[in-house]
Amino acid sequence: MKAEHVESDLTHVLFTKEEIAQKIEELAEQIDRDYEGRDVLLVGVLKGAVMVMADLTRALKGQYPMDWMAVSSYGSGTKSSGVVRILKDLDTDLHGKDVLIVEDIIDSGLTLSWLRTNLESRGPKSVEICALLRKPDAAKTSIDVKYVGWDIPNEFVVGYGLDFAEHYRNLECIGTLAPHVYE
Ligand SMILES: O=P(O)(O)OC[C@H]1O[C@H](OP(=O)(O)OP(=O)(O)O)[C@H](O)[C@@H]1O
Numbered sequence: 001m002k003a004e005h006v007e008s009d010l011t012h013v014l015f016t017k018e019e020i021a022q023k024i025e026e027l028a029e030q031i032d033r034d035y036e037g038r039d040v041l042l043v044g045v046l047k048g049a050v051m052v053m054a055d056l057t058r059a060l061k062g063q064y065p066m067d068w069m070a071v072s073s074y075g076s077g078t079k080s081s082g083v084v085r086i087l088k089d090l091d092t093d094l095h096g097k098d099v100l101i102v103e104d105i106i107d108s109g110l111t112l113s114w115l116r117t118n119l120e121s122r123g124p125k126s127v128e129i130c131a132l133l134r135k136p137d138a139a140k141t142s143i144d145v146k147y148v149g150w151d152i153p154n155e156f157v158v159g160y161g162l163d164f165a166e167h168y169r170n171l172e173c174i175g176t177l178a179p180h181v182y183e
């Protein structure tokens with residue numbers, strides 16, 4: 001795959017750059033309102049959440065420290081294995097903190113379900129989740145998600161941090177891949 005492959009590889013655009021920006025503003029408003037005066041840590045899950053975190057933190061009015069984890073649950077394919085490994089852990093002690101996990105997508109829910117349990121075992125005051133996208137029809141476990149941008153159909157999507165074989169993360173929109181990309 002070469003660098004010139006861009007938006008023409010999408011079957012259709014689900015959300016434009018402008019729609020994403022609007023949604024991020026709405027999420028930031030809710031978070032600012034709910035977390036005012038609290039000792040918050042935003043936890044971004046690499047790599048997909050990079051764009052959400054970058055835009056969300058700049059849309060927030062309050063000051064929110066951030067930290068990052070890298071976990072692996074997908075291997076090289078497009079199906080969650082359910083086996084999660086920590087590739088990079090947090091640098092921050094979570095004791096007494098209100099943790100808000102920032103994610104790009106909830107698909108099977110297995111990654112976040114595991115991650116929430118893992119973070120809850122570290123003594124935080126609370127652990128909540130903010131995800132830009134969620135696929136209700138793909139859920140293999142139920143998780144309580146405090147902030148969701150959109151519920152989407154059970155299709156593989158790329159853009160705005162979401163990749164296919166590490167490509168398309170830098171697309172400004174979110175869309176589904178055209179079949180010729182898989183073939
Ligand atoms: O709900 P699930 O089925 O567990 O899937 C969600 C996970 O999959 C994606 O990450 P991925 O493993 O593709 O890694 P990446 O963020 O580095 O792209 C996404 O960022 C979530 O972490």
Ligand SMILES: Nc1nc2[nH]cnc2c(=O)[nH]1
Binds near residue numbers: 105155156157158
């Ligand atoms: N790029 C991408 N990564 C995912 N990880 C879990 N679901 C998805 C998806 O639909 N697209």
